[in-house]
Amino acid sequence: MSRGGRGGGLLVAGTTSDAGKSVVTAGICRWLVRRGVKVAPFKGQNMSLNSFVTREGAEIGRAQAMQAQAARVEPTALMNPVLLKPGGDRSSQVVLMGRPVGELSARGFFGSPGGGTSGLSGQPGVPGKPGVSGELAGAGERAGANAVAGAGATVSESVLRGGREALLGPVLECLEELRSTYDAVICEGAGSPAEINLRRTDIVNMGVARAARLPVVVVGDIDRGGVFASFFGTTALLSPEDQALVAGYLVNKFRGDVSLLEPGLEMLRGLTGRATLGVLPWRHGLGIDEEDGLRISLRGTVRESLVAPPHGEEVLRVAVCAVPLMSNFTDVDALAAEPGVVVRFVDRPEELADADLVVVPGTRGTVKALAWLRERGLADALARRAAEGRPVLGICGGYQILGEHIDDEVESRAGAVAGLGLLPVRVRFAREKTLARPSGTALGAPVEGYEIHHGVAEVRGGDAFVSDAGGRALDGCRVGAVQGTHWHGALESDTFRRRFLTEVARTAGRRFVPAPDTSFGALREEQLDLLGDLVEEHADTDALLRLIEEGAPAGLPFIPPGAP
Numbered sequence: 001m002s003r004g005g006r007g008g009g010l011l012v013a014g015t016t017s018d019a020g021k022s023v024v025t026a027g028i029c030r031w032l033v034r035r036g037v038k039v040a041p042f043k044g045q046n047m048s049l050n051s052f053v054t055r056e057g058a059e060i061g062r063a064q065a066m067q068a069q070a071a072r073v074e075p076t077a078l079m080n081p082v083l084l085k086p087g088g089d090r091s092s093q094v095v096l097m098g099r100p101v102g103e104l105s106a107r108g109f110f111g112s113p114g115g116g117t118s119g120l121s122g123q124p125g126v127p128g129k130p131g132v133s134g135e136l137a138g139a140g141e142r143a144g145a146n147a148v149a150g151a152g153a154t155v156s157e158s159v160l161r162g163g164r165e166a167l168l169g170p171v172l173e174c175l176e177e178l179r180s181t182y183d184a185v186i187c188e189g190a191g192s193p194a195e196i197n198l199r200r201t202d203i204v205n206m207g208v209a210r211a212a213r214l215p216v217v218v219v220g221d222i223d224r225g226g227v228f229a230s231f232f233g234t235t236a237l238l239s240p241e242d243q244a245l246v247a248g249y250l251v252n253k254f255r256g257d258v259s260l261l262e263p264g265l266e267m268l269r270g271l272t273g274r275a276t277l278g279v280l281p282w283r284h285g286l287g288i289d290e291e292d293g294l295r296i297s298l299r300g301t302v303r304e305s306l307v308a309p310p311h312g313e314e315v316l317r318v319a320v321c322a323v324p325l326m327s328n329f330t331d332v333d334a335l336a337a338e339p340g341v342v343v344r345f346v347d348r349p350e351e352l353a354d355a356d357l358v359v360v361p362g363t364r365g366t367v368k369a370l371a372w373l374r375e376r377g378l379a380d381a382l383a384r385r386a387a388e389g390r391p392v393l394g395i396c397g398g399y400q401i402l403g404e405h406i407d408d409e410v411e412s413r414a415g416a417v418a419g420l421g422l423l424p425v426r427v428r429f430a431r432e433k434t435l436a437r438p439s440g441t442a443l444g445a446p447v448e449g450y451e452i453h454h455g456v457a458e459v460r461g462g463d464a465f466v467s468d469a470g471g472r473a474l475d476g477c478r479v480g481a482v483q484g485t486h487w488h489g490a491l492e493s494d495t496f497r498r499r500f501l502t503e504v505a506r507t508a509g510r511r512f513v514p515a516p517d518t519s520f521g522a523l524r525e526e527q528l529d530l531l532g533d534l535v536e537e538h539a540d541t542d543a544l545l546r547l548i549e550e551g552a553p554a555g556l557p558f559i560p561p562g563a564p
Contacts, residue, residue, distance in 0.1 A: 006176070006179040006180055007038075007178070007179040007180070007181070007182045007183050007184050007185055008179075008183065008184045008185075008548040008549045008550075009175075009179060009184065009185045009186070009187060009212065009214045009215075009548065010028070010184070010185075010186050010187065010214060010215055010216075010217065010544070010547055010548050011187040011188075011189055011205070011208065011209045011214045011215070011216045011217075011245075012024050012025045012028070012186065012187065012188050012189060012216075012217055012219060012250075013189035013192070013193045013205055013206075013209075013216050013217070013218045013219070013234075013246075014189060014191070014192060014218065014219045014220070014221075015192055015194075015218060015219070015220040015221070015227070015230035015231065015233075015234050016191070016192055016220075016221065016224070016230065017190075017191050017192070018221070019219045019220055019221045019252060020219050020221055020252035020253065020280075021188050021189060021190075021219055022063040022066075022067070022188060023531055024219050024250060024252065024280070024531075024535070025041055025067055025186050025187075025188040026041070026066060026067045026070040026528060026531050027070070027280075027531035027532055027534055027535040028186050028535055028544065029041055029067055029070040029071040029186050030070040030071070030528050030529065030531055030532030030535075031532040031535040031536050031541065032071070032184060032186070033070070033071050033072050034532055034536075037183045037184055038182050038183040038184075039071045039073075039182055039183060039184045039185070039186060040068070040071055040073055040079060040178050040181070040182040040184075040185050040186075041064055041067030041068055041070070041071060041079055041185070041186055041187075041188065042064075042078075042079050042080075042174070042175055042178055042185050042186070042187045042188070043061065043063070043064055043079070043080050043187065043188040043189075043190070043204065044080075044081060044082060044167075044171040044174075044175070044187070044203050044204040044208050045081075045082040045083075045084065045167070045171070045190060045203050045204040046060075046061035046063065046064065046080050046082070046083050046084070046190065046204075047083075047084040047085075047086065047092065047190070048061045048062065048063065048083065048084075048085070049085055049086060049325060049326065049327040049328070049364050050062040050063070050327065050328050050329070050330055051083060051085065051095075051327070051328065051452055052064075052065035052075065052450060053435050053436065053437050053450040053451065053452060054074070054075050054076055054077060054098065054437075055074060055437060056076065056077070056098070057098070057435045057436065057437070058076065058077035058097065058098020058099070058435070059083060059095050059098050059099070059100075059433075059435050059452060060075060060076075060077055060079060060080035060083060060098060061080045061083055062328070062330060063188070064079045064080040064188075066528075067079075067186075067188070069524070069528065070528045070531065070532070071186075077097045077098035077174075078174045078177055078178055079174075079178070081096065081097055081167075081170060081171050081174045082094070082095070082096060082167055082171060082203065083095035084104075085327075085364055086325065086364065087103065087325065087364055087365060087411070088325075088365070090105055091103050091104065091105050092104060093364075096167075096170075097170075097174075098435070099433075099435075100433050165200070165201040165203075167203050168203045168207055168208075168211065171203045171204075171208065172208065172211050172212060175187070175208065175212055176212075179212075184548050186548075187208065187209075187214060189204055189205040189216075190204040190205060191205075192205075192234060193205035193206045193209075193216070193218070193234065193238065193242070194233065194234045194235075194237040194238060196237055196563055196564060199239075199563065206238065206242040206245070209242070209245050210241060210242060210245065213245075213551060214245065214551075215245055215247045215547040215548075215551050215552035216245045216246045216247060216552070217246075217247060217248050217249065217250055217277060217544075217547070218231060218234055218235070218246060218248075218249050218250070219249075219250045219252050220249060220250070220251055220252065221252050221253050222251050222252065222253055222254050222261075223252075223253035223254075223255070223282060227251060228264055228267075228268055231249050231268060231272070232268065232271060232272060232559070235272055235274070235559050236559040236560065236561060236562070237561075237562070237563060237564075238562065238563055239562055239563040240558045240562055242563070243556065243558055243559060243562070244552065244556055244558075245552045246274065246552075246556070247274065247547055247552045247553065247556065248274050248275050248276065248277040248543065248547075249268070249274060249275075249276045249277065250276070250277055250278045250279075250280065250539065251265075251276060251278070251279040251280065252280050253280070253281075253282040254279050254280065254281050254282060255281070255282045258279050261279060265279075271559070272557070272559055273556060273557035273559075274556065275540075275543070277539055277540045277543050277544060278535070278538050278539030278540055279538060280534050280535070280538050280539065281534070281538060283530065283534065309339060309340070310339055310340025310512070311339055311340055311513045311514065311515040311516075312340060312505075312510075312511050312512045312513030312514075313511040313512075313513075314340075314510045314511045314512050315340045315341070315342050315510075315512065316338075316340060316341045316342070316356050316357070316501060316504065316505055316508070316510055316512040317342050317344075317354060317355050317356050317357075318332065318335055318336075318341060318342065318343045318344070318355065318356065318357045318358075318359060319344060319345075319346045319351055319352050319355035319357070319358050319359070320332055320343060320344070320345045320346065320358075320359045320361055321345075321346060321347070321358065321359070321360050321361065321373065321378055321398075322345040322346060322347045323360065323361065323363045323369035323372060323373065323397075323398070324363065324365055324368050324369050324372050325363050325364040325365040325368065325369065326361055326362070326363055326369075327361070327362040327363055327364050327396070327397070327452075328361070328362045328395075328396070328452075328488045329345075329361055329362075331359075331361060331362070331395055331488055331489065331491060332359060332361070332491070333520075334491040334492045334497055334520045335359075335491055335497070335501070337518060337520050337523050338497070338498075338501060338514055338515060338518055339515050339518065340512055340513075340514075340515075341501065341512075347376060347378075348376065348377075348378075349376065349377040349378050349380065349381035352378070352381045352382070352385065356390075356391065356504060356505065356508035356510055356512075357391045357392075357393060357504045357508070358382065358385060358390075358391070358392050358393070359392075359393050359394075359395065359398070360373075360382070360392070360393070360394040360395070360397075360398030360399075360401055360402065361395050361396075361397075361398050362395050362396035362397045362398060362452075362488065363396075363397035363398070364397075364411075365397075365411065365412065366397040366400050366401060366406065366408065366411060366412070366427075366455065367406060367408055367411070367412040367414045367417050368412060369397060369398075369401060370401045370406070370417065370419065370420070373401065373420075379420055382402075382420060382422065383420065383421075383422065385481075386422045386480070386481070386482045389480055389481050389507065390481055390507070390508065391481045391482075391503075391504045391507050391508060392422065392481065392482045392483070393483055393484065394423075394482075394483070394484035394485075395484070395485060395486075395487075395488065396451075396452070396453050396485075396486050396487075396488060397453070397455070398484065399423075399425075399457070399476065399477075399484030399485055399486055400419070400425075400427045400453075400455045400457065400484075401419055401420055402419065402420050402422045402423045402425070402482060402484045403419040403420070403421075403422075403423050403424075403425030403426060403427050403457065403477075403484075404418070404419050404421045404423070404424060404425060404426055404460075405417070405418060405419055405426045405427065406418075406419050406426075406427045406429075406455070407426075407427065407428045407429065408427075408429040408455075409429060410429040410430070410431055410454050411429055411454055422479075422482045423462060423477045423479055423482060423483075423484055424459065424460040424461035424462055424477065424479065425457050425458065425459050425460065425477050425484070426457070426458045426460065427455045427456065427457050427458070428455070428456050428458070429454045429455050429456070430454055430455070430456045431454070432454075433452070433453070433454050434451050434452070434453050434454070434456075434486075435451065435452060436450065436451040437449075437450050437451075438450075438451060438466075438474065438475070438487065440466040440467055440468050440469075440474045440475070441466065441467055441468070441469060442465060442466040442467070442490070442496050442500075443496055443499040443500060443503070444499070445493065445495035445496040445499055446493060446495065446496070447466055447487070447490050447493040447496045448489065448490070448492075448493055449466075449485075449487030449488055449489045449490040449493075450487070450488050450489050451475075451486050451487060451488070452488065453486050455486075457475075457476075457477075457486065459473070459476075459477045461477075461479070462477045462478055462479040463477070463478045463479075464476060464477065464478070465477060465478055465483055465484065465485040465487075466485060466487065466490070475487055481507050492520045492521070494518065494519055494520060494521075497514070497520070498514040498516070498518075501514045502514060
């Protein structure tokens with residue numbers, strides 16, 4: 001499956017954000033690997049607060065880590081060379097090849113007429129350097145990115161001068177390295193390729209497709225309505241050169257009788273000269289590892305297992321505080337996978353009253369989230385829970401919030417801030433970000449996780465949340481029913497999760513019993529297999545294979561008016 005001595009490729013674009021690009025990309029990866037194809041995912045630039053740490057210690061989007069799992073390969077920084085982590089509406093931390101290099105304003109990153117290139121502040125802790133030149137190169141080498149290794153200073157300095165446009169070369173080099181290693185690379189776009197205000201500096205949609213000569217399929221979410229207009233309008237707003245690569249469409253989240261849709265698909269083909277390559281049916285619970293909690297409101301969202309009824313006599317209710325800039329909210333998916341555990345996201349103190357466990361999740365803005373908890377009255381509600389001996393769990397930023405004191409001259413630059421005082425922990429924000437994949441023991445069970453944080457915790461009492469084999473403290477703090485840890489993903493360790501929930505139920509006085517055989521890893525594999533099934537059973541897989549192997553067909557018609 002090669003073209004000119006390199007692996008084939010395909011770009012999965014979308015009519016909008018959240019059209020289903022991530023899960024469709026994962027589904028294609030799983031379908032291909034089951035056919036014996038050596039395949040890898042790729043997304044040139046991701047904007048997400050849900051991230052992951054690779055074995056080499058590089059930070060990438062969780063969606064790309066999930067897609068790598070779908071492809072049955074180990075994720076690397078090559079698969080997501082640029083990650084933006086929003087710190088608010090107008091700025092983001094820029095992560096290049098898995099390492100943070102600074103904060104950049106939206107104006108500076110996307111560029112603007114007459115300026116906007118000064119938005120990057122050098123990564124704190126590297127005095128005199130606008131970015132992390134040596135570390136960026138080192139991250140590239142550790143991730144196998146020979147094309148980027150050694151060029152860190154050039155990349156960081158060019159971002160200062162040219163924002164996103166300057167990153168197209170390094171992004172393409174990462175893609176080419178993957179294509180030289182794999183039979184096929186399935187690329188995911190971002191937002192819509194028809195964002196005409198951003199096309200000049202595009203490094204993730206048609207900019208990549210044009211430079212790498214990738215065929216493009218456009219995914220549309222029919223559940224939102226207007227999918228035909230979205231397909232036509234997306235195509236018609238592209239330049240002739242871009243349109244020449246748009247080879248077809250995929251309808252996502254369809255409910256009902258496909259035969260009723262077919263006349264519209266034929267009319268769309270007549271209007272655009274492009275076929276619809278599949279109609280994927282709607283399936284509940286396939287939003288695995290969503291990219292972002294920033295663009296969508298999780299208020300009132302409920303997550304619970306659809307696998308089986310409660311194993312014990314009662315359910316266990318978990319309330320997750322929907323803090324601003326919430327990161328890695330997928331941490332609680334492992335709880336929701338347990339039969340009888342109901343997880344909901346809340347933002348009012350009254351909603352904590354009947355919760356058996358309250359989780360304060362990670363956040364990109366620890367001090368901002370702390371202020372929000374106080375403004376909402378949730379801080380007082382958490383303090384009352386702690387005084388009553390009712391379970392509270394803080395994860396990463398949530399753990400820092402539960403402590404006594406925060407000294408932050410890095411993330412918020414707020415200086416000294418009083419924490420909630422529920423754990424004997426003092427936090428100092430370091431200029432260097434901790435990125436790690438640790439393992440240890442908690443509640444007598446093995447546990448693995450990953451760390452992504454600037455805050456360094458000084459624990460002054462209580463018991464460790466997780467220890468090494470010799471009983472020495474590794475991370476976190478436990479005092480009574482209140483506990484916290486920097487480790488994301490710890491709840492995915494099955495034995496530990498069952499013991500943790502058993503302890504919560506006992507403390508809460510619930511007749512809840514964890515199912516003895518729930519495997520989060522196995523459930524995740526079942527979800528990925530289902531995605532592969534959707535592609536295999538409901539898409540024109542022969543047409544997809546031809547696109548991956550041969551590229552976009554010649555002679556695709558131009559749809560006016562084209563790009564302005």
